[in-house]
Amino acid sequence: MKHIELLNTNSVDAIKGVSIIIIVFYHIACIAPNLELFVESMALPAFMFSSGLLYFQYTRKKYYGNSVLSRLTGGGGNFVVLKLKRLIVPFLSLGISYSLLKCAYFYMVGTICEIDLASKFLNLIVCPRDSLAPFVWFLLALFLIFLIVHATNDRYLKVLSVVSVFMYLFHQKMPYVFCLQDVAKYLLFFMCGDIALRMRGEFATKNNMNCILLFRFMYFILYVFTINLIAHTIVGRYISHIGRYSGAIYFLHAFVIAIITGILGDKHYFVIGLLAIAIPIVVDVITKRYHFSMFRRVFLGSK
Numbered sequence: 158m159k160h161i162e163l164l165n166t167n168s169v170d171a172i173k174g175v176s177i178i179i180i181v182f183y184h185i186a187c188i189a190p191n192l193e194l195f196v197e198s199m200a201l202p203a204f205m206f207s208s209g210l211l212y213f214q215y216t217r218k219k220y221y222g223n224s225v226l227s228r229l230t231g232g233g234g235n236f237v238v239l240k241l242k243r244l245i246v247p248f249l250s251l252g253i254s255y256s257l258l259k260c261a262y263f264y265m266v267g268t269i270c271e272i273d274l275a276s277k278f279l280n281l282i283v284c285p286r287d288s289l290a291p292f293v294w295f296l297l298a299l300f301l302i303f304l305i306v307h308a309t310n311d312r313y314l315k316v317l318s319v320v321s322v323f324m325y326l327f328h329q330k331m332p333y334v335f336c337l338q339d340v341a342k343y344l345l346f347f348m349c350g351d352i353a354l355r356m357r358g359e360f361a362t363k364n365n366m367n368c369i370l371l372f373r374f375m376y377f378i379l380y381v382f383t384i385n386l387i388a389h390t391i392v393g394r395y396i397s398h399i400g401r402y403s404g405a406i407y408f409l410h411a412f413v414i415a416i417i418t419g420i421l422g423d424k425h426y427f428v429i430g431l432l433a434i435a436i437p438i439v440v441d442v443i444t445k446r447y448h449f450s451m452f453r454r455v456f457l458g459s460k
Contacts, residue, residue: 171393172207174400176200181410182430184292185423201295202346204403208299209306209350217307240303243458247408248296250455252281255290255411262419283334292411298339302347305340314351321345399434405441405457406434413437 179200183193256278263269280287285294309317321344324331328341399406410433417429444453453459 168397169207169210170397170400170403172203172400173403174396174398176203176207177403177406178396178399178430178434180204181406181414181433182426184411184414185418185426185429185433201343204295205299205302205343205346206349209347210353211350212303212306212347213351236307237304240300242454244296244300244303246454247456247458248285248293248300251296251408251411252285252288252290252293253278254456255293255415256281256288258412258415259289262415285336286333286339290411292407294336294339295407298336298343301336301340302344305344306347314348318345318348318352321348399438402438402441406437408457409437409440410434 176199180196183196183200260269260274263272277287277289281290281293285291285297306314306317324341325345328338331338331341413433413436414429417432421429423429441457443449444457445459450459
């Protein structure tokens with residue numbers, strides 16, 4: 158499977174940077190309704206697309222094996238263990254920590270008796286979107302998508318791409334448990350990374366620069382294309398820098414929003430959003446510089 162570079166690193170980082178900024182502001186309660194459609198139709202798909210693009214361009218060949226078992230457990234390292242550390246460990250640690258923080262808040266305001274804590278903590282695993290830490294659903298869904306795609310042989314990737322289209326069309330009929338509905342909804346955008354690389358490789362020599370229109374998600378493509386242009390400007394360089402810390406921002410932004418909102422109230426959403434972006438970056442830099450390896454493994458999914 159021959160792949161060539163479709164977007165440079167700055168472009169991919171810019172896509173992640175813009176997307177994580179939108180997602181952070183979406184998670185600020187007072188403005189969330191105004192961004193829900195945009196996040197669901199563009200920002201999250203763009204995150205999945207960039208993850209798929211990087212996976213197919215770099216990660217897959219590093220961990221690839223001839224059988225399903227060898228692909229998941231061999232080929233230069235244990236792929237399952239790698240993704241467990243990167244996604245599931247933060248999924249559990251962040252989910253439990255944030256749930257405990259919410260419980261403390263409900264206790265202080267006297268509403269904890271109105272909440273079924275047992276079901277909320279159970280939902281953290283079964284239905285993360287209905288838990289006290291709904292933002293962690295993305296980590297579980299992305300983990301399952303990685304497993305599905307990586308377990309698929311190269312010769313069946315095109316078949317999986319076709320299947321992902323039908324899964325997207327009928328994702329609402331999928332089970333809600335274990336984020337299977339989200340997996341069905343966003344697998345297509347992850348597979349778009351492979352589609353883009355394949356189509357660019359096959360048609361670039363024919364000067365067909367419109368092959369990416371295969372996605373048939375015109376607004377989504379416009380979103381990605383626009384960010385790709387911005388990535389080559391001065392502003393784009395700053396956005397790309399934010400994108401390099403998108404993982405840390407996603408992992409920690411909910412805590413920052415909850416704490417700062419408790420201090421300032423929900424009227425200062427612009428300040429809250431900026432802090433929810435800046436503080437995780439500072440935490441990532443400090444913990445890396447001073448070798449807080451345990452914190453990074455548990456809360457940031459680092460190796």
